[in-house]
Amino acid sequence: VKRSRPSRPAAAQAVVPTAREEARRNTRARFEQWAKNPTCQANTVSAVHNIRMTDVAKHAALPTTFGQSPFAIARGDNFERGLFYNKAERLRAALIEAEVLPKDAFRFLDLRLRMNGGTRINALDDAIAQTTQFLHELVENAGDAPAIVAGATVRIPKGVMLPEANLIIDALAIRADGPKPQLIVGEIKTYPDRGGYTDPAELAMARAQAGIYLHALQLVAERESIASAIELSTVGFLVLSRPGSNRPSIRAQEDLRFQAVRAKRGFELLEKAAHEIPSIDQGATNEQLLTTVMHSSRSYGESCLSFCDLAPRCFGEALDAGDPIILGEDVQRFLGPISLPRAMELLDGAQPRSEAEADVVRRMVEGNGAAAS
Ligand code: SF4
Numbered sequence: 295v296k297r298s299r300p301s302r303p304a305a306a307q308a309v310v311p312t313a314r315e316e317a318r319r320n321t322r323a324r325f326e327q328w329a330k331n332p333t334c335q336a337n338t339v340s341a342v343h344n345i346r347m348t349d350v351a352k353h354a355a356l357p358t359t360f361g362q363s364p365f366a367i368a369r370g371d372n373f374e375r376g377l378f379y380n381k382a383e384r385l386r387a388a389l390i391e392a393e394v395l396p397k398d399a400f401r402f403l404d405l406r407l408r409m410n411g412g413t414r415i416n417a418l419d420d421a422i423a424q425t426t427q428f429l430h431e432l433v434e435n436a437g438d439a440p441a442i443v444a445g446a447t448v449r450i451p452k453g454v455m456l457p458e459a460n461l462i463i464d465a466l467a468i469r470a471d472g473p474k475p476q477l478i479v480g481e482i483k484t485y486p487d488r489g490g491y492t493d494p495a496e497l498a499m500a501r502a503q504a505g506i507y508l509h510a511l512q513l514v515a516e517r518e519s520i521a522s523a524i525e526l527s528t529v530g531f532l533v534l535s536r537p538g539s540n541r542p543s544i545r546a547q548e549d550l551r552f553q554a555v556r557a558k559r560g561f562e563l564l565e566k567a568a569h570e571i572p573s574i575d576q577g578a579t580n581e582q583l584l585t586t587v588m589h590s591s592r593s594y595g596e597s598c599l600s601f602c603d604l605a606p607r608c609f610g611e612a613l614d615a616g617d618p619i620i621l622g623e624d625v626q627r628f629l630g631p632i633s634l635p636r637a638m639e640l641l642d643g644a645q646p647r648s649e650a651e652a653d654v655v656r657r658m659v660e661g662n663g664a665a666a667s
Contacts (some may be wrong), residue, residue, distance in 0.1 A: 325461070329502040330597045332560050335567075336590035337602065342567045345583045351603035353584040358603045370484045374464075375411050376540050377482065377533065378404065382442045385465065385533065385542060389442070392544035394467050394478060394531050399441035403428060406445030410462070418460055421447035426518065432468070433523040436475035439468045448514045450561075459561075463507045465533065474523065479507045479530040479550065487534035487543035495597050497532070497545075504530040505553020509561070512554070528554070596623050629654060 328341035340347055348358045377385040381402040389395040405421050405428070406412030415421050425446045432439050443466040450459035465480035481504040485496055508526060515521040532545040571586055572578040578586075594608040594617070602608075612619055616633035618626045629637050632654055646652040 325506055326499075326503060327601060328560070328564065329506065330499060330601050331593065331595050332556075332563065333595070334591075334593040334598075336587050336592045336604070338563060338567045339571060339583075339590050340587045342564050343571065343573055343578075343583050343587075345580075345587050347587075347601075347603045350584055350587045353581075354588055354604075354607075356603065356607060371411065373484045373535055373540050374482055377465075377542060378402075378406075378411065378444050382444065386442055388533070388542040388544050389467055389531070392531065392546040394480075394544065394546050395441050396469065396471055399469075401438075401440035401442075403440040403443045404445065405443060405447060406462075410445060412445060415445075418447065421445065421462070422449050422460065426514075429515070429518060429520060429524070432475045432477075433520050436470040439470050439475055441468055442466070443468065448510050450510050450513055459510070461507060461510050463511075467531065472525065474525045476525040476527055477511065478527040479504050479511065480533055481507070481530065482533040484535055486537040487545065488537060492534070495600060499597070500532050501530075501548055501550065501553050502556070504532070504548065505550045505555075506557040506560070508550045509554040509557040594619055628657070 324341040324344060327347070328337060331337045336350075337347075339345070340350065351358045386395065386399060386402070390397055390399060404412050405415060405424055407415050407418065407421055415424065425443075425448060428440075428443065428446070444464070446463045446466050448461055448463070450461065463479060464482040467478040467480060469476040469478065481500045483496065483500050485493065508528070508530065511526050512521070515524060515526065528549065528551045529546075530548045530550045532548055534543045534545065535541065536543045571583075573583075592604070592608050592611075594605075594612045596619070598605040598608060609620060616635045618629040618632070618634055618637070621634070630650055632640070632651060636651070637654065640646065640651060640655050641658065646655050
């Protein structure tokens with residue numbers, strides 16, 4: 295669920311790490327940001343070194359617009375708590391209806407931190423230890439396995455991402471009716487499922503995150519020597535809301551294979567960025583990192599407008615360069631290396647100067663013919 299954590303009373307802060315420390319250790323929010331535009335070097339450096347784009351924009355005297363709405367945060371909290379309320383009965387019913395779980399599925403394991411709505415666990419390390427214990431118990435006695443696990447927390451083996459990679463998985467569905475216990479990754483989003491009209495960028499983002507968690511589980515299963523004893527499903531599920539309500543809408547059978555491979559590649563890029571640029575722990579100042587992000591190469595994409603405070607600047611640069619991306623990824627794919635001004639000239643009848651331009655003209659003519667018939 296996309297939201298920041300609410301501030302906690304002083305007594306609670308004595309038990310769990312400070313918000314800043316927790317934010318550093320829980321790389322999830324940084325992965326979410328990075329996964330929205332993994333090809334942008336500035337975004338990658340920002341995610342690896344935990345330098346928020348809002349701070350980069352402020353540093354560059356740009357207006358900031360992506361502060362989190364307290365209403366959106368409260369909505370996300372309510373939605374998730376409703377799903378897991380009373381041993382996750384609402385989520386279980388929805389998963390059974392969507393045939394993610396069998397009809398007789400029951401038992402719920404809550405590994406969420408108290409600060410995230412859980413009831414037992416105060417610290418990230420405890421959540422990681424209990425998740426590891428759950429995985430081993432699953433291998434030893436699949437018959438007693440819970441059908442749903444909330445907040446499973448994994449630490450990716452050292453070296454995959456610096457300084458630490460602790461990932462919290464919204465929901466896992468467990469099936470014990472096959473030859474091996476099967477784990478199915480689920481990602482919860484508050485936004486409404488509008489069937490064929492659901493925002494494709496939001497769906498792509500949710501799938502990307504689920505793919506990251508699948509890859510993380512693959513790494514952990516190998517580290518714990520249980521990879522051959524369990525089945526990590528390569529299809530996952532998304533939990534969205536029904537329009538105008540807090541009831542869940544399940545998107546089952548989401549193919550995560552490509553996303554998991556992409557996550558693997560992404561981890562490598564992230565680690566490269568971590569090694570190439572000194573972190574605060576290695577003596578870099580906040581000021582230096584802000585400047586590094588600001589001057590890293592950028593690769594504007596459709597998704598930028600939805601999350602990054604540098605988007606107006608990057609959009610303006612793409613506009614000045616005549617980059618077709620400003621009209622969206624479909625137009626960018628259609629035109630390839632041809633700029634928008636040049637595409638306009640070709641539309642006005644200019645002679646193609648290259649094979650690529652001739653190809654675009656041919657496709658424009660074909661498109662016109664198809665539209666006219
Ligand atoms: S808006 Fe600019 S800096 Fe931000 S992710 Fe997109 S290209 Fe990168």
